Amino acid sequence: MGKVMIIGAGGVATATAHQLVKVPEVFEEVLIASRTKEKCDNIVKKINKGNFHTAQIDAMQVDELVSLIRDFKPDMVMNLALPYQNLAIMEACLKTGVSYLDTASYESPDNPHLYYIEQWSYFDKFKEAGITGILGCGFDPGVTGVFTAYAAKHYFDEIHYLDIVDCNAGDHGKYFATNFNAEINIREISSPGIYYKEGKWIETKPLEIHRTIAYPEIGERESYLLFHEELESLVKHYPTIKQARFWMTFSERYLTVLEVLQGLGLTSIKPINYQGMEIVPLQFIKAILPDPAALGENYKGKVSIGVQLKGIYQGKERSYYIWSNLDHEKAYKETGTQAVAYSTGVPAMVGALMYMKDIWRKPGVYNVEQFDPDPFLEAMPKYGIDWQEAIDIPLPIDKAEQQ
Numbered sequence: 001m002g003k004v005m006i007i008g009a010g011g012v013a014t015a016t017a018h019q020l021v022k023v024p025e026v027f028e029e030v031l032i033a034s035r036t037k038e039k040c041d042n043i044v045k046k047i048n049k050g051n052f053h054t055a056q057i058d059a060m061q062v063d064e065l066v067s068l069i070r071d072f073k074p075d076m077v078m079n080l081a082l083p084y085q086n087l088a089i090m091e092a093c094l095k096t097g098v099s100y101l102d103t104a105s106y107e108s109p110d111n112p113h114l115y116y117i118e119q120w121s122y123f124d125k126f127k128e129a130g131i132t133g134i135l136g137c138g139f140d141p142g143v144t145g146v147f148t149a150y151a152a153k154h155y156f157d158e159i160h161y162l163d164i165v166d167c168n169a170g171d172h173g174k175y176f177a178t179n180f181n182a183e184i185n186i187r188e189i190s191s192p193g194i195y196y197k198e199g200k201w202i203e204t205k206p207l208e209i210h211r212t213i214a215y216p217e218i219g220e221r222e223s224y225l226l227f228h229e230e231l232e233s234l235v236k237h238y239p240t241i242k243q244a245r246f247w248m249t250f251s252e253r254y255l256t257v258l259e260v261l262q263g264l265g266l267t268s269i270k271p272i273n274y275q276g277m278e279i280v281p282l283q284f285i286k287a288i289l290p291d292p293a294a295l296g297e298n299y300k301g302k303v304s305i306g307v308q309l310k311g312i313y314q315g316k317e318r319s320y321y322i323w324s325n326l327d328h329e330k331a332y333k334e335t336g337t338q339a340v341a342y343s344t345g346v347p348a349m350v351g352a353l354m355y356m357k358d359i360w361r362k363p364g365v366y367n368v369e370q371f372d373p374d375p376f377l378e379a380m381p382k383y384g385i386d387w388q389e390a391i392d393i394p395l396p397i398d399k400a401e402q403q
């Protein structure tokens, strides 16, 4: 049917590549291009298929991207590198008339804020060029938006309260490690918490608000309120929402180490001069931490990510919880990566599949909740991620609020 080009060769790209290979009739040729070509070669070596190719690219350079895209002629570019590269890759897609997909909103290297505004501003240009931009097609953002769209389509006339709950109850056996790119992860967690209430964005100190939330098949875990970019797109696309929050669990060890790193100034993104060389402390920390793509081998335990919603259906109050549970060992067996990379890489592949099959294809730039959720949620279990739902039950987030 066609060709896709993946940019990036980390944990997420590895998981996606292992899924693309399952649908050779759709993904006839795949090019994996990244800053370090050796990492692309390692992925392809494991997959061992002749229709996968590799290339070296600096995805901050629009000209380099344009010439590689012109050379390979993909139907879609899947940006599985870092949020810093989003605008350069979108610009290159525009110049070459090729559709685009990513898994995280743009972030400027010197300003750790995740906002969609810059990517949304490409809407008219993508529309004129007749190309589709699919934004935030991992798990969160990604499936959380698809879950919300599914709830809105089938179960609610109006959604009023939205809580995204993300629990990693796994143990990788390392002293300290992040589950995806350490620089992006630590920037996210060290930023102020922000949530939406009655038309306003309310800022808290980092990790200031926390609740003990119960997760299916896992039990209670301390969960911390963070800002996450899908809150911005979901309150825009579902204007009846009165409150929207995002919760994530962290172990005590993780939080203690993070506090020490912060206390020492080692999470700073301001460059310092060290023996005549300019270094960014957080980039140095990333360099010495375990590679998230390589955490899978001894990772045990489960991940649970879902959306808890309250609102109105046919004049009555309604509550609804929709979630997926993933298993680190199963993810590793299948793709050689842990469940967090897997939970991002599989939805990215399903999003590309929706595009290639003409199901999610419309000129412009869209968040995932703006497409039909049904075919996506029908396909996702075939590629390893099942989901479950419960209607009109007491929500775990409400129980946590009452404690």
Ligand code: NDP
Pocket (backbone or CB within 6 Å): 007, 008, 009, 010, 011, 012, 013, 033, 034, 035, 036, 039, 057, 058, 059, 060, 080, 081, 082, 083, 085, 103, 104, 136, 137, 138, 139, 140, 141, 142, 179, 180, 181, 182, 184, 292, 293, 340, 341, 343, 344
């Ligand atoms: P990794 O750090 O493991 O991989 C990132 C890859 O991008 C690396 O191969 C890196 O190259 C490459 N890269 C970085 N800069 C450039 C550049 N200038 N040009 C070309 N390639 C570059 O990250 P992950 O795989 O863990 O995460 C990938 C993306 O997925 C991130 O944007 C992350 O925010 C997002 N994500 C989304 C989630 C979701 O649920 N929506 C959850 C988890 C992650 P090199 O090897 O040389 O460093």
